[in-house]
Amino acid sequence: MKPLLAKFFCRVFLFFLCLSPGLWGQDSPRDSLESGPFTIFFHPEDRNRAVVVDQVLANARPRLEGFFRTTVPAGMRIELLTGLESEQQERNLPRWAGALYLTRQFRILINPPQQGAGLRGLEENLTHELVHLYTDVKLGIQQLPLWYVEGLAEYFSGETIGLGEGITLSHALAARQIMDLDAISGVLGFSANKANLAYLQSLSAVMLLRERFGADSNWQDFHDSVVISGWATAFPKYTGMEYPHFNDFWYETISGRYRWLVLFNAELLFWVMLLLGGIAGFVAVKIRTRRKLRHWAREDSEEGNWEDRFFA
Numbered sequence: 001m002k003p004l005l006a007k008f009f010c011r012v013f014l015f016f017l018c019l020s021p022g023l024w025g026q027d028s029p030r031d032s033l034e035s036g037p038f039t040i041f042f043h044p045e046d047r048n049r050a051v052v053v054d055q056v057l058a059n060a061r062p063r064l065e066g067f068f069r070t071t072v073p074a075g076m077r078i079e080l081l082t083g084l085e086s087e088q089q090e091r092n093l094p095r096w097a098g099a100l101y102l103t104r105q106f107r108i109l110i111n112p113p114q115q116g117a118g119l120r121g122l123e124e125n126l127t128h129e130l131v132h133l134y135t136d137v138k139l140g141i142q143q144l145p146l147w148y149v150e151g152l153a154e155y156f157s158g159e160t161i162g163l164g165e166g167i168t169l170s171h172a173l174a175a176r177q178i179m180d181l182d183a184i185s186g187v188l189g190f191s192a193n194k195a196n197l198a199y200l201q202s203l204s205a206v207m208l209l210r211e212r213f214g215a216d217s218n219w220q221d222f223h224d225s226v227v228i229s230g231w232a233t234a235f236p237k238y239t240g241m242e243y244p245h246f247n248d249f250w251y252e253t254i255s256g257r258y259r260w261l262v263l264f265n266a267e268l269l270f271w272v273m274l275l276l277g278g279i280a281g282f283v284a285v286k287i288r289t290r291r292k293l294r295h296w297a298r299e300d301s302e303e304g305n306w307e308d309r310f311f312a
């Protein structure tokens with residue numbers, strides 16, 4: 001499994017469908033923990049994870065409330081699923097989902113830890129879903145483009161575009177795999193690889209918007225404006241361009257920034273490192289041999305039998 005894919009399996013996504021209540025073992029016995037307006041539901045063996053969720057909430061809530069300029073009402077639910085409940089969930093959802101947010105129900109479902117994923121994975125997943133929840137409470141998530149919803153959650157949970165992500169984008173550009181931003185609305189039906197690219201594109205688009213806003217306060221004003229007058233009206237007011245033009249602007253920008261990175265890939269870097277390592281080893285052996293010869297020569301000349309030993 002490639003590292004990027006492994007990371008992706010901890011990833012989370014937004015579930016738009018309105019699911020029938022009572023699914024996924026709501027009637028099974030559960031403990032609960034109150035955390036502000038949130039109630040965390042868990043099975044007794046999951047108490048440690050519930051405590052971590054409580055801590056993540058305590059850290060994330062002030063940031064989210066500040067950024068979205070809103071609080072959330074009481075009655076928000078976070079449910080830690082067991083393996084069985086997670087299996088039931090997989091009948092309806094892609095296998096790559098680590099957690100999900102159910103709009104209208106204000107519920108966050110968190111899958112059992114994937115193999116190898118530690119608490120860091122839980123924190124990332126939960127923060128991502130909390131951004132969805134706050135986006136929903138503040139803006140009404142279903143009136144927004146999905147790329148914006150996912151990109152915002154990725155950005156806020158600390159994801160960024162480093163060299164590895166830039167290389168992924170450059171290869172997708174070269175292979176013409178980049179999709180229109182509006183096509184990202186179909187992410188639920190994507191394979192893991194394609195969904196991974198969709199999240200990365202979403203993040204890059206939100207980061208570009210952030211650049212155009214210039215400051216977080218303008219971004220917050222934009223959200224307030226979306227609440228009052230809707231996305232289509234607020235967008236040109238705060239970005240200087242009509243929304244239908246944004247896709248082309250975004251594509252040209254990422255193309256200019258990342259296309260050249262196609263020269264780099266992991267395999268090429270591996271061979272370059274191997275070659276450099278080989279050259280360094282060869283030089284080190286040469287230097288050591290020369291030093292040894294000099295050392296022997298010095299010993300021999302001191303003993304006065306240099307010529308005997310060397311030319312015998």
Ligand SMILES: [Zn+2]
Pocket residue numbers: 012013014128132149150153
């Ligand atoms: Zn998401």
